[in-house]
Amino acid sequence: MTFKTINKENHANLVWDSELIAKYDIAGPRYTSYPTALQFSDKFGEADYRRAATQRLDSIAPLSLYVHIPFCHDICYYCGCNKIVTSKKQKGREYIDYLAKEIALQSQLYSKSRKVTQLHWGGGTPTFLNNAEITQLMYLISSSFTLLDSNKREYSIEIDPRTINMETIPLLKGLGFNRISLGVQDFDPKVQKAVNRIQPLEQISRLTKQIRQHRFKSLSFDLIYGLPYQSLETMAKTLDQVIELSPDRISCYNYAHLPHRFKSQRAIDRMSLPPAELKLPMLEYITHRFVDAGYVFIGMDHFVKQEDDLATAQRNSTLQRNFQGYSTCLAPDLIGLGMSSISSMDSCFAQNTKNLEDYYQALDHNELPIEKGLLVTEEDKIRRAVIMQIICKLSLDYSLIENRYLINFKTHFSDSFERLTTMENDGLVQLNENNLKVTKMGRPMVRNICMAFDQHIASLMEGNTPYHSKTL
Ligand code: SF4
Known part of the structure; x- marks a missing residue:
């Protein structure tokens, strides 16, 4: 397939080498955290979390909050999220009552002087x-935490275009949200039918206009490639339609067919999936098409407009990353609220139970519903700092890590350098005396470069069960 109107200037920070990309197309983490959630253990519990939070009691640093609303009206077959499909609207009411208990318990652990710079509602x-419940939940949060009344905040919410009520959009703006994320996935009717998510272009177009009218700071679209019946031709049409609607940010994820892990995926006919050998040409097309349209590829499946805060942050080396993806204003501590949500501090991760009854039962006993987690070792902290710098800055200054953690970088990471040497020979990285730089050719493979520093990856790669999606 040929690409129309390639703008060489836009492609200046990216080189696509299909053969190399195929060579590095293996399963690997997206590094929204390090260590990843696969390392969490049920040996970690509420007492560990409280102990870690107590050590942060005097902190006045900003906070991030994540709120998980698990309910969905209908099932999308590709879905790998923690969700509960139900038509019982009253479930929302009951859930908020329990969120109120959790908010009260969690907020006691942190100083009220800490400002919430990042808030995300996901599901x-x-x-x-409904609108009354949304309002009540925001009121509960704002009564227990100090929300930031400034344009510097990142307050975002995920919206299902099929069920959103048009009056909800101004309400969300009025409540302080400034970013909206829409699950678009694909515009092709046959693809939408095969994944049980029917949302015509006109519906998304109307919603996009409504969101623009209310002047949200940014609108993101989530797309997926590798879904049933997708081809280069259908993708090309969907991408044209997406570009026409002009979202500020676009994430384009690789669909990982893991029916042994996600029951709903068993409804997808394996034979309807695009052949494996088409995945890379699809990704190549997606990357070129968005870059041609003026978007900046900031890495890890994300494209943003040139003037977007994330593109500016990457240029200024201030980009950050956590469970919600890239950010410009991450706080050192993230509090996860709701079933299955994850809290994180420098020293630990804590994940709530994924079972609704267990979640309610713990809160009935005034306990935090933490099911598992991880105490982060000093070694994990060093490796996390390395991995996050590479993902966000696409370079790594060894002295930064040496000064912060009092190590000799090259000695400490001698194993990693063995793996990196192959990547250097392949042109993915430049290993200089004092720093590492991801090359233009290495940008699509930044996950692979990070994997060279991941101490836990070997144990996850053992056996044949794929825990991660492919890196590309
Ligand atoms: S993709 Fe979103 S809306 Fe669909 S089932 Fe999963 S969580 Fe629910």
């Missing part, structure tokens, strides 16, 4: 809640 479907 499931946050807009499963």
Whole structure:
């Protein structure tokens, strides 16, 4: 397939080498955290979390909050999220009552002087809640935490275009949200039918206009490639339609068919999936098409407009990353609220139970519903700092890590350098005396470069069960 109107200037920071990309197309983490959630253990519990939070009691640093609303009206077959499909609207009411208990318990652990710079409502479907419930939940949060009344905040919410009520959009703006994320996936009717998510272009177009009218700071679209019946031709049409609607940010994920892990994926006919050998040409097309249209590829499946805060942050080396993806204003501590949500501090991760009854039962006993987690070792902290720098800055200054953690970088990471040497020979990285730089050719393979520093990856690669999606 040929690409139309390639703008060489836009492609200046990216070189696509299909053969190399195929060579590095293996399963690997997206590094929204390090260590990843696969390392969490049920040996970690509420007492560990409280102990870690107590050590942060005097902190006045900003906070991030994540709120998980697990309910969905209908099942999308590709879905790998923690969700509960139900038509019972009253479930939302009951859930908020329990969130109120959890908010009260969690907020006691942190100083009220800490400002919430980042807030994200995800799911499931946050807009499963009706307008009164959404308002009440925001009121509960704002009564227990100090929200930031400035344009510097990142307050975002995921919206299901099929069920959103048009009056909800101005309400969300009024409540302080400034970013909206829409699950678009694909515009092709046959693809939408095969994944049980029917949302015509006109519907998304109307919603996009409504969101623009209310002047949200940014609108993101989530797309997926590798879905049933997708081809280069159908993708090309969907991408044209997406570009026409002009979202500020686009994430384009590789569909990982893991029916042994996600029951709903068993409804997808394996034979309808695009052949494996088409995945890379699809990704190549997606990357070129968005870059041609003026978007900046900031890495890890994400494209943003040139003037977007994330593109500016990457240029200024201030880009950050956590469970919600890339950010410009991450706080050192993230509090996860709701079933299955993850809290993180420098020293630990804590994940709530994924079972709704267990979640309610713990809160009935005034306990935090933490099911598992991880105490982060000093070694994990060093490796996390390395991995996050590479992902966000696409370079790594060894002295930064040496000064912060009092190590000799090259000695400490001698194993990693053995793996990196192959990548250097392949042109993915430049290993200089004092720093590492991801090359233009290495940008699509940044996950692979990070994997060279991942101490836990070997144990996850053992056996044949794929825990991660392919890196590309
Ligand atoms: S993709 Fe979103 S809306 Fe669909 S089932 Fe999963 S969580 Fe629910």
